[in-house]
Amino acid sequence: AQSVSQHNHHVILSEAASLELGCNYSYGGTVNLFWYVQYPGQHLQLLLKYFSGDPLVKGIKGFEAEFIKSKFSFNLRKPSVQWSDTAEYFCAVNGVGQAGTALIFGKGTTLSVSS
């Protein structure tokens, strides 16, 4: 079955700490991978995406993610978090070449950053 697993339900960090959020997926075939962010009371916004090529992907606001195919992982990282990064983060996957295929989301990780 297709699924996305996010290991951390809630992460609490102080400002300037480094962040890594885990994401593993189960999906038959070649995949597109995404990280979305949802700030409190807002809709989901794309942080970054991987379609092909360099497995280290850089997104907005200093976030990056690394696709490790052998581990079926797509972990999100940021070297130094800010209070404004407090939000919920969702990892998602869909299949390559399957036009219009819906994204399958993980359950999300809530990040709380204290100033």
Added chain:
Amino acid sequence: DAGVIQSPRHEVTEMGQEVTLRCKPISGHNSLFWYRQTMMRGLELLIYFNNNVPIDDSGMPEDRFSAKMPNASFSTLKIQPSEPRDSAVYFCASSSQGAGELFFGEGSRLTVL
């Protein structure tokens, strides 16, 4: 350029009432998705359309839920009759076929008393 537009943003209704949620996708996008978000279950795909045709409705919880897309610029999600367990935030998203990335609306927060 306008993003995905959903209405209403908030709806409070009583059990048994009919609820209709509306979505206008981004112009030119030909895939549309309805998701439901709850604390317990996270983001669940309810149904999605390609070129106005329903492709996968396996996530629709039961017959009380129905969705339509009469044209490329409008979709509805209807719940009849509504129940308290339907309380959630319902998101609509759209994408260009083959592009992969989904663009989300602001969501409709439904509370069924």
